Amino acid sequence: MMNGVIVIGAGGHAKVCIELLRAMERQVAFCIGGDDDAGGFCLGVPVLAGDAHLASLRDRGFGQAFVAIGSNGLRQRLGARALALGFELVNAISPRATLSPTAQLGRGVAVMAGAIVNADSRIADFAIINTAASVDHDGHIGEAAHIAPHCGLAGNVEVGARSFLGIGTKVIPGIVIGPDVVAGAGSVIVSDVAGEARIAGVPARTLRKKDT
Ligand code: JB3
Numbered sequence: 001m002m003n004g005v006i007v008i009g010a011g012g013h014a015k016v017c018i019e020l021l022r023a024m025e026r027q028v029a030f031c032i033g034g035d036d037d038a039g040g041f042c043l044g045v046p047v048l049a050g051d052a053h054l055a056s057l058r059d060r061g062f063g064q065a066f067v068a069i070g071s072n073g074l075r076q077r078l079g080a081r082a083l084a085l086g087f088e089l090v091n092a093i094s095p096r097a098t099l100s101p102t103a104q105l106g107r108g109v110a111v112m113a114g115a116i117v118n119a120d121s122r123i124a125d126f127a128i129i130n131t132a133a134s135v136d137h138d139g140h141i142g143e144a145a146h147i148a149p150h151c152g153l154a155g156n157v158e159v160g161a162r163s164f165l166g167i168g169t170k171v172i173p174g175i176v177i178g179p180d181v182v183a184g185a186g187s188v189i190v191s192d193v194a195g196e197a198r199i200a201g202v203p204a205r206t207l208r209k210k211d212t
Contacts, residue, residue, distance in 0.1 A: 010045075031045050098117070
C-alpha cells in the first residue's frame with residue numbers, strides 16, 4: 001500500500017488537517033479539490049481537481065484518506081464515497097489536544113490543538129472538534145457535526161449529525177441539540193434545540209427554520 005494519506009479538500013480546513021497529520025508523523029500524498037479547483041499546491045501538497053481521482057488513486061495503492069472540508073453535509077457525503085471506494089478513513093488529532101482514555105472516536109475525526117474531549121464522550125465519524133473547543137464528560141457529537149473553535153459543552157450534551165455550533169458557543173449540561181442545527185457565534189444554549197433550527201443569542205433563541 002502506498003503510505004501517503006489522501007486529503008479530500010484543499011482549502012483552509014485542509015491546511016489545518018495537513019498540519020495535524022504531519023504532527024502525527026503521517027505523510028500527505030495528494031489533496032483532492034473540487035472540479036473547478038485551480039490545482040497547484042496546498043501547504044506543499046499537490047492538488048488534483050475532482051473526486052474522480054479518488055478511484056484511480058485507490059487503484060494505485062493509496063489506502064488511507066481524510067476528508068478536510070468544512071461543509072458538514074459535503075464532508076459526510078465525501079466520507080461515505082471514500083469508504084465505498086475502499087479507503088480507510090484516518091483521524092487527524094493534534095498532539096496538543098487532550099483526549100480522555102475513555103473517549104471513543106469514529107473515523108475521519110479532526111481534533112485540533114487545545115481541544116479537550118472528556119471522559120466517556122463519543123465523537124462520531126467525520127466530526128470536527130475545532131481549536132480549543134471542549135466536549136465534557138458523556139458528550140455525544142453526531143456524525144459530521146462541527147464544534148467550532150472555543151466552544152464549551154458541559155457534561156451530557158448531545159449534538160446531532162451535521163449540526164454546526166459557531167465559534168464560542170456555550171452549552172449547559174444535559175442539553176440535546178438535534179441534527180442539522182446552526183448555532184450562531186457566541187450562542188449560549190440553555191434549552192434543547194429541535195433539528196434544522198437556526199439559533200443565536202444569549203440565551204440562544206430560534207431565528208428561523210434552516211433554509212431548505
Ligand atoms: O472556521 C474554521 C476554523 N475553519 C473553517 C472550516 C471548518 O471550514 C474555514 O474557515 C472554512 O470556513 C471552511 O474550510 P474549507 O472547507 O477548507 O473552505 P474553503 O477554504 O472554501 O475550501 C473549500 C475546499 O473544498 C476547496 O479546496 C474546494 O476546492 C473544495 N471542494 C469543494 N467542493 C471540494 C468539493 N473538494 C472535493 N474533493 N470535492 C468537492 O465536491
